[in-house]
Amino acid sequence: MKIAAIIGSLRKDSFNMKLGQFMKEHFKNKLEIEFVKIGELPFFNQDIEMDPPESVRSFKHTIDMADAVLWITPEYNYSIPGVTKNAIDWLSRGDKVMKGKPSWIIGSSMGFLGSVRAQLHLREILFSPNIASPFFAGNEVYIGTAHDKFNKQGELIHEPTIRFLETVTDNFLEWMESGAWRV
Ligand SMILES: Cc1cc2nc3c(=O)[nH]c(=O)nc-3n(C[C@H](O)[C@H](O)[C@H](O)COP(=O)(O)O)c2cc1C
Numbered sequence: 001m002k003i004a005a006i007i008g009s010l011r012k013d014s015f016n017m018k019l020g021q022f023m024k025e026h027f028k029n030k031l032e033i034e035f036v037k038i039g040e041l042p043f044f045n046q047d048i049e050m051d052p053p054e055s056v057r058s059f060k061h062t063i064d065m066a067d068a069v070l071w072i073t074p075e076y077n078y079s080i081p082g083v084t085k086n087a088i089d090w091l092s093r094g095d096k097v098m099k100g101k102p103s104w105i106i107g108s109s110m111g112f113l114g115s116v117r118a119q120l121h122l123r124e125i126l127f128s129p130n131i132a133s134p135f136f137a138g139n140e141v142y143i144g145t146a147h148d149k150f151n152k153q154g155e156l157i158h159e160p161t162i163r164f165l166e167t168v169t170d171n172f173l174e175w176m177e178s179g180a181w182r183v
Pocket residue numbers: 009010011013014015016017074075076077078079108109110111112113114115146
């Protein structure tokens with residue numbers, strides 16, 4: 001199953017990137033995760049939405065080819081980072097490649113709430129009519145105090161979190177294979 005992973009942090013030591021790397025490696029026999037870069041996308045501009053630059057075309061094409069999108073989000077000021085919102089705005093225009101494409105959200109922050117407010121906003125945005133992405137519900141992943149759960153090498157070392165991610169990933173695969181997201 002091809003999963004396009006969009007990570008809302010651009011910094012090199014990002015916990016959310018480390019989480020993405022854990023997902024890719026730990027579940028390599030179950031999921032084919034490709035990281036899709038959003039940091040180089042220009043700011044959305046409606047004047048060029050029908051004839052966007054190559055970086056936007058290629059980004060949209062990668063999303064279009066994926067079976068689902070895995071959003072891995074930090075929380076910035078109680079919401080999603082601007083880079084993520086910018087990427088979503090591009091996806092919502094022209095050929096609306098998110099329509100009907102399943103979304104799965106996970107996230108991490110250094111606070112105790114583990115990106116819960118960002119994820120709430122993200123779900124609301126994914127519900128907008130030109131995104132209209134069915135999302136995987138009931139398996140919320142909020143990894144708080146991230147600095148205590150990854151070691152200095154950037155590896156996720158918190159066993160309860162790892163076990164939980166294994167359960168959620170199996171549930172996600174079951175949800176995808178059931179086709180329940182199509183309704
Ligand atoms: C601009 C900015 C705003 C932030 N706002 C929040 C916030 O609202 N809630 C929270 O839990 N953490 C917040 N943080 C802390 C982040 O959780 C922390 O920096 C985290 O490591 C970011 O994710 P990353 O490691 O993937 O870059 C904020 C950080 C920055 C840089």
